Amino acid sequence: xxxxxxxxxxxxxxxxxxxxxxxxxxxxxxxxxxxxxxxxxxxxxxxxxxxxxxxxxxxxxxxxxxxxxxxxxxxxxxxxxxxxxxxxxxxxxxxxxxxxxxxxxxxxxxxxxxxxxxxxxxxxxxxxxxxxxxxxxxxxxxxxxxxxxxxxxxxxxxxxxxxxxxxxxxxxxxxxxxxxxxxxxxxxxxxxxxxxxxxxxxxxxxxxxxxxxxxxxxxxxxxxxxxxxxxxxxxxxxxxxxxxxxxxxxxxxxxxxxxxxxxxxxxxxxxxxxx
Numbered sequence: 028x029x030x031x032x033x034x035x036x037x038x039x040x041x042x043x044x045x046x047x048x049x050x051x052x053x054x055x056x057x058x059x060x061x062x063x064x065x066x067x068x069x070x071x072x073x074x075x076x077x078x079x080x081x082x083x084x085x086x087x088x089x090x091x092x093x094x095x096x097x098x099x100x101x102x103x104x105x106x107x108x109x110x111x112x113x114x115x116x117x118x119x120x121x122x123x124x125x126x127x128x129x130x131x132x133x134x135x136x137x138x139x140x141x142x143x144x145x146x147x148x149x150x151x152x153x154x155x156x157x158x159x160x161x162x163x164x165x166x167x168x169x170x171x172x173x174x175x176x177x178x179x180x181x182x183x184x185x186x187x188x189x190x191x192x193x194x195x196x197x198x199x200x201x202x203x204x205x206x207x208x209x210x211x212x213x214x215x216x217x218x219x220x221x222x223x224x225x226x227x228x229x230x231x232x233x234x235x236x237x238x239x240x241x242x243x244x245x246x247x248x249x250x251x252x253x254x255x256x257x258x259x260x261x262x263x264x265x266x267x268x269x270x271x272x273x274x275x276x277x278x279x280x281x282x283x284x285x286x287x288x289x290x291x292x293x294x295x296x297x298x299x300x301x302x
Contacts, residue, residue, distance in 0.1 A: 042067050042102055042200055042232045043088060049096030050083050057083050059256040061097070065200070070226060070233040072243045072264075075253030076274055081236045084253070085202055088234065090118055102199060119147055122198035122231070124189045126205040130177040136163060137173040140192045147196060162191040167221060183214035187221070194225070201226075203235045207242055219245040240279075240287035 043065035050058040057080035065071050073081050086092040088099055090106070099106045106114055130139050140159035144150045150158070160173050166187040177185055186206060193201060206222070207215035219242050226233060235247065243250055243264055251261035252275060260270045268279035268288075278284060 040067055041065060041100075043234065044100040045084075045088070045097065046100070047097035048084070048087065048094055048099070050080060050087060050092065051095050056256060058094075061253075061257045063251055063258050063261065065232055065234050066249075067232055068226070068230055069248040070222070070235060070246050071261075072247035072250045073234065073236045073253065074238060074243065074250060074278070079253040080256075081253055082204055085204055085234060085236050089121055089123055089202055090114060119196055120199045122193035122196065122201045124186075124193045124201070124203045124206055126208050130185065130189060130192070132177050135174050135176050136168070136180075136188045136191075139177075139188065140195050143192065143195045159191075159195070162194055163188065165194065165225070166191045181214075182209050183211075183218070186210065186214075186218055190218075190221070190225075194229075197229075199231055201231050201233045203233065203237075205237055205239075206235070207237065207239045212241070215239065215241060216245065222246050240284055241290065244287050244291035 041064040043063075045061060045063045048058050048061040048063075049056070050061075057078075061084070063084075073084065075081050083092060087094050088101070094107075101117060102120065104113075104117060106117065109117065130136075131142070134142070137156050137159045140162050141150075141152065141155035144155035144158055145152060148155070160170065163173055164170070168184060168187050168191070172180075172184065172188070177188070180188065190206075193203075203222075207218055210218060222233065223246050225231075235242070237243065247264060249261055250264045250267045252259045252267060252270070252272075254272065254274060259272060260267050260275070264279075268275065268284070270276075279288075
């Protein structure tokens with residue numbers, strides 16, 4: 028588990044504050060009086076069983092789903108009190124990476140990442156494409172990848188390219204929906220490390236929906252568990268894993284949970300020895 032360096036008490040203030048959130052589809056209530064905060068500079072992992080509304084929560088915060096009740100405050104502003112234009116300005120401070128990358132197949136990587144810079148930042152195409160190449164380099168892709176199309180890329184490269192696009196406008200908050208899904212263990216571990224490195228270097232906050240236990244141990248400062256239509260517990264992973272709840276115990280202390288914890292312990296021990 029990592030903890031970013033925070034230079035002042037102000038940096039511990041939430042950048043997202045969800046209060047009394049209600050989400051429902053027809054008669055099905057997904058969230059009822061849900062409260063959650065994302066602290067400045069932290070990586071918050073959001074987990075829960077099938078149907079607990081992890082992605083629905085993310086979509087509500089980024090504006091893709093209008094909640095049925097409650098308030099969402101982002102960067103000190105209550106979103107449901109804003110006009111459409113004001114909300115659009117706030118949302119430009121978000122970077123979003125969806126599970127399958129959502130890259131445009133007809134555009135090469137350079138063009139994919141330049142697009143938001145042209146549309147939202149109003150940069151000339153030449154400047155936007157130069158910055159796009161910088162972002163691709165930032166996520167560890169080689170220069171020649173800029174002119175490749177998504178269909179020619181491996182899963183790991185697509186995730187990195189999608190991350191580069193999410194970072195195109197230098198967001199304050201990064202939203203990730205199952206970012207390591209479909210990656211092999213080596214690729215997933217490399218992505219986790221990249222995320223932590225970029226967070227430490229750039230100082231953004233991360234709202235991370237995942238089911239990947241390795242990611243929770245390797246990258247997350249805190250973990251929030253969704254259950255029974257609200258946040259059951261949110262704390263460091265060590266404290267969350269000891270919560271007296273059947274799903275939590277099965278999730279964190281089953282075979283995969285034990286393997287992830289052992290791998291993290293081994294990795295931390297080796298790092299300490301090298302230091």
